[in-house]
Amino acid sequence: MWDAVPSPAELGRALEATGYLPDEGIAIAAFLALRMARPLFCEGEPGTGKTALAAALAQALEVPLIRLQCHEGIDAGQALYDWDFPRQLLHLRALEAGTEGPLDANAAEASLYTRRFLLARPLLRALEDAPCVLLVDEIDRADDEFEAFLLEALADYTVSIPELGEVRASTPPLVVLTSNRTREVHDALKRRCLYHWLDHPDLPREVAILRRRLPEVSQRLAEQVAHAVRGLRAMQLLKPPGVAESLDWAAALIALGRDELDADSAAITLGAVLKYREDADRVRNAVADLLAS
Numbered sequence: 694m695w696d697a698v699p700s701p702a703e704l705g706r707a708l709e710a711t712g713y714l715p716d717e718g719i720a721i722a723a724f725l726a727l728r729m730a731r732p733l734f735c736e737g738e739p740g741t742g743k744t745a746l747a748a749a750l751a752q753a754l755e756v757p758l759i760r761l762q763c764h765e766g767i768d769a770g771q772a773l774y775d776w777d778f779p780r781q782l783l784h785l786r787a788l789e790a791g792t793e794g795p796l797d798a799n800a801a802e803a804s805l806y807t808r809r810f811l812l813a814r815p816l817l818r819a820l821e822d823a824p825c826v827l828l829v830d831e832i833d834r835a836d837d838e839f840e841a842f843l844l845e846a847l848a849d850y851t852v853s854i855p856e857l858g859e860v861r862a863s864t865p866p867l868v869v870l871t872s873n874r875t876r877e878v879h880d881a882l883k884r885r886c887l888y889h890w891l892d893h894p895d896l897p898r899e900v901a902i903l904r905r906r907l908p909e910v911s912q913r914l915a916e917q918v919a920h921a922v923r924g925l926r927a928m929q930l931l932k933p934p935g936v937a938e939s940l941d942w943a944a945a946l947i948a949l950g951r952d953e954l955d956a957d958s959a960a961i962t963l964g965a966v967l968k969y970r971e972d973a974d975r976v977r978n979a980v981a982d983l984l985a986s
Contacts, residue, residue, distance in 0.1 A: 698727055704753070713742070713749035714894075714902050722889035723750060732829075732847055732868035734883055737891035740935010743871040746891075747828035750867060757825040759866075761815035763835040769842045773852060775812045781805045806856035816846060823850075823862040826869060833872040837879065844882050893926060894936065902936060903943050910943050917954035917984075918943045922966065924983045930972040942966040956980045 698704050704727070705720035715723070723746070726733035735743040751758035761772055788801055819827035829843065846852055850862040870886060872878055894902060896919055903915040910918075918939055926933040934942075945965040951958040959980050967973045976983065 696728075698724065698754070700724070707753035708746075708749050711749045711752040712905055713745055714898060714905060715746070716894075716898065718889065719746065719891070722887060726869075726887050727867060729887070730865045732870055732886040734870045734872070734878075734886035734888050735891055736872045736874055736878075736888070738893065738933065738935065739873050740933075740937050741891040741893055742936055743869075743891055744828065744830055745936075747826055747830075747869040747871070750869065751826040754824075754826065754867070756867075757822055758828060759815050759819045759822065759825055760828045760830060763829065763831045763833075763839070765834055765836070767835050767839055769839070771814060772816045772839070772842070773814050773846070774817045774854065775814065776806070777810045777812050781810050784810070808857065811854070811857070816843075817852065817860065819866045819868075820850060820852060820860050820862040823866045824864040825866045827866040829868065829870040831873060832870050832882075833875045833878055840879055840882050844885060847885060893923075896920065896923060899923075899936065899939060903939060906940055907943050907947065909947055911952060914943065914946060914951075914953060918946070921954060921959065921983055925966065925976065928976070928979075930967070930975070931969045932967070932972065934966045938966040954984065956984060959984065 698707070701717070701720040701724040704724045705715050705717070708715045708720065708723075722733060725731070735746060737743060747760075748758055784805065785801060788804070813821065815827070819825055832840070832843070835843075847868060850865045851859060853859050870882075893899075896916075899919040899922070900912075900915045903910055903919060904912065907915075922934050922939045922942070942962060942965045945962045946954060946958055949958070949962070951962075960977055963973050963976060967976060
């Protein structure tokens, strides 16, 4: 299935067609993940396009995107499967109502634990629906136990359900794991993956992204926004803006009918690019210098 992509350059063009503009490193890393059937571990600052890469790969490859959003306390049941207890209870009551005399306990139990009552969570869905792209988003927010479980599941793309047996992916999903590096992910998981660090795009590429994603933005405004955002990233803010914030800022200016980024338009639209009061106050006092730099 994945052999249909002949080269990194071809994959890069397919990603560009979706609106995602990869550099050469991203295209090569994603191509190798496809050819080697290895998960791709994408690490970088928030807003550098890690999650968007997985979505673009699914669109470019014309397969479903299945997302597993990690959070503190996530466990195997939330990632793999669970049993639909309310439906099982209704089924059991229906059996009792439709049976004269006592129920056959073994037969009743066997009828409860069938695929009909299984709730497939993202990881199981990815194995059953492959080929697909499985996005394991923000793995750095999960704990060590979940990392160990995920490592085991990705070893051979197989899981065992005691009541039903083994589920194996007919085609290994393309797995993209992302991390904002709020903590270090264990070496064992990283060794299982191909690794790629995503940095903020350089100025020409960010301008190109703005122009591609917002066709109505002028070349001049795209350059001004991209230049100003680069200046913001250099200010060591609590939350430096990513590409998503660049797009929001340009869209906000367009919505207000502004065709250039000056001190006045920047001041009234800072809420589109900065999400902390301390950052906004600091930048508001330095808008003129930011735009002049």
